[in-house]
Amino acid sequence: MDRQSALAFARSDVSTLPLYAPDATPCAIDLSDNTNLWGAPPAALDAIRSAECASVSRYPALYSEPLRDLLLRHVGLGQDSACDVITGCGSDDVLDSAMRAFSVSGASLAYSTPTFSMIPVLARLTGLRPAPIPFAENFDIDAERLVDTHAEVTYVCTPNNPTATIASRTAVEYVVRNATGIVILDEAYAEFAPETFVDLLEENERLLITRTFSKAFGLAGLRVGFGVGSSEITRLVARARGPYKVNALAERAVHAALSSHVGGRDWVATHAALVIENRNRLVAELAQRGLTALPSFANFVLVPSPDALRVSRELATRGILVRVITGLPEVPTALGNAKGTALRIGVGPWDMMRELLTALDEAI
């Protein structure tokens, strides 16, 4: 058997790329992936249970039409808005498709680092040269340096994963107004953030804002995300994406979550409010233990610590999984001082947070 044969024909960007393999030690309490730790909206679960044969034996919608009006309303835009939406198999799919649509030969992707780990990966897979720019000391994006890259695609994540920090409106507006190419604004954690930048869509046709149903909406397993922007940009992303990417059950569940009050939107809003309450409480408890979290505007906190790896192992033996982030840049100083390692901890019901704190007391 010729073991080399397939490898010899593979793109090197692909053959050298490690498979995504976060630590998935089975733990009773999994705080590692920023999902909704209360579960999923009851209305979405009911919609899946009551699905009929026809909804799985036939193809789902080609693109995003069945969810369009609900999604526009969800982000605060009217049906008469000049904007349109593009859905995807998770917002990863929307990000991937958007990058592919604009990855002309020699193009680059500017982004603040550290950010969502999929970004440099998707850049490589779509043929964009990554152009990472450090954050400012206060964890705002360095708008001038991002713009000065003249990148064909600029990615801004706010609130940002893994730091949980936000970009200032001044900086975001500067990037959106002055970037050479298109701007992708990832608002995966919008439900926990003090503001959204959807209003900027009205003035800029080269802006795409992405959202997901994987985090506050508790539907990570269904894989649904979407982008909103001018109909020009969403149509380009749709072409790069291809048809039938959101499966019929996922579409049904999202439709129900967005159109129901009690078991849908209200359920999500109630739990997002609980996240913020428990997050602030958790940050205070961590501080009492000498652990300083970065200011968080998401459903997780980042605690830079040179001891992150050891502490996470101790937590895992006590049944609690958190994400260890390594290889963080030397600036801002809060990351450099921690030797580039940190714990990223998801925020959930207080019972879970109490168990985490008890385990931490034993671990540190």
Ligand SMILES: *Cc1c(COP(=O)(O)O)cnc(C)c1O
């Ligand atoms: C989790 C996350 C996503 C969501 O990915 P899905 O593919 O929608 O599950 C997107 N962006 C960021 C920054 C995230 O943290």
